[in-house]
Amino acid sequence: MTGTRTLSRAEVLGFRWRAHGLDTDPGRATIESIDILDLGIQDTGEGARWALHNRGLAEAEPAESFHAELFYAWTLRGAPHAYRRADAAAIAVATAPLDDRDAGKRIFDAAKPLRDKGIPFLEALTRVAKTERDIVTAPTVKGAMSSALTARLPAEQLRFCRPCNTTHSYEQPFRIAALQAGLELEPATSPPVLRRIPRLRAPMFGKPGTAAAPRFDVVRGYLRFFGPARPKDVAAYLDAPPASVAAHWPADTVAVRIDGAAGGKAGEAQLLAEDADAAAAGPADSGRVRLLGAFDPWLQLRDRELLVSDPARAKDLWRTLGRPGPVVRDGEVIGTWRPRSAGGTLNLLVAPWSTWPRKVTDAVHEQAEALAACRGSTMGKITVEN
Secondary structure, three states: OOOOEEEEHHHHHHHHHHHOOOOOOOOOEOOOOOHHHHOOEEOOOOHHHHHHHOOOEOOOOOHHHHHHOEEEEEOHHHOEEEEEHHHHHHHHHHOOOOOHHHHHHHOHHHHHHHHHHOOOHHHHHHHHHHHHHHHOOOOEEHHHHHHHHHHHOOHHHEEEEOOOOEEEEOHHHHHHHHHHOOEEEOOOOOOOEEEEOOOOOOOOOOOOHHHOOOOOOHHHHHHHHHOOEOHHHHHHHHOOOHHHHHHOOOOOEEEEEEEOOHHHOOEEEEEEHHHHHHHOOOOOOOOOEEEOOOOOHHHOOOOHHHHOOOHHHHHHHOOOOOOOEEEEEOOEEEEEEEEEEEOOEEEEEEEEOOOOOHHHHHHHHHHHHHHHHHHOOEEEEEEEOO
């Protein structure tokens, strides 16, 4: 254990809280200054706008201006993510598979028929990307693109879908190939509409994720925002094979032992050497309270037991359907919230995990007002569960 430093659980959460920018005063941040956009913000649930507001972005920015500075694409885990528009080319490289083995892992059940025929996964994905590029010459609804894609792909890249009672392309290759085809998602469209990204040369899987600039490298990015971490944590975050992640592990890391992990056991992980001093800066202590979205980056960590050790609470917080948002104070989850909207009015159902002091309750009400404004709703009633 020589050379291994020790951090408490509270120090780790404090480091991550600051790295995520969740201690930033309202209105003090810009799209350019919010670092988590280097890794991307999943645009699900409350979405990117609320996540950015919670990191200090002024809420008064018009939606048109807000969307103009960002682009949205299916990237990590096939989920829609928001990034700075100026970074589109760098993100296309960073979110590409690390190698062919990684490509096979990311496409899940679509890999087996390709493996059976001896077709490299990246070769198959490149075919999907080139076909999607040919199809989308103007904004195209996802369903229309799917139908056109199905008509052009070979049998080993198609599947019969029981819910749809039809044959179409596998979902994950469809999504993963879109940015490689130079396509983005039009903001706030349902069903999704895809269009070409202006002035972006479609990369077509021409570079692996290992060629990413350090600022956008997804393995390094996970360590920046969720360190200390282990290769298996990063692999789970990316849906990548642990061996591919380990082969691309940064050389400039230091070993860290985390005291106060689940079960009272200390766990060993890795931290970027450049973050060692920041990680030792102590727990977060500003008293800042955030109502985070259910898919906020703060919850995308893979050592969930470090954040929430109670199994029942963790199961509710990360449920597959109908998951709540967390109420977080200085990096510590202290309860959950669920929206109950009707007729343009936002009502909240709040469930504290312990008794809150008055200042926390006041902060929750303040955040709820901001959330209603972000949604373009009128703030209604906050009901507290006992």
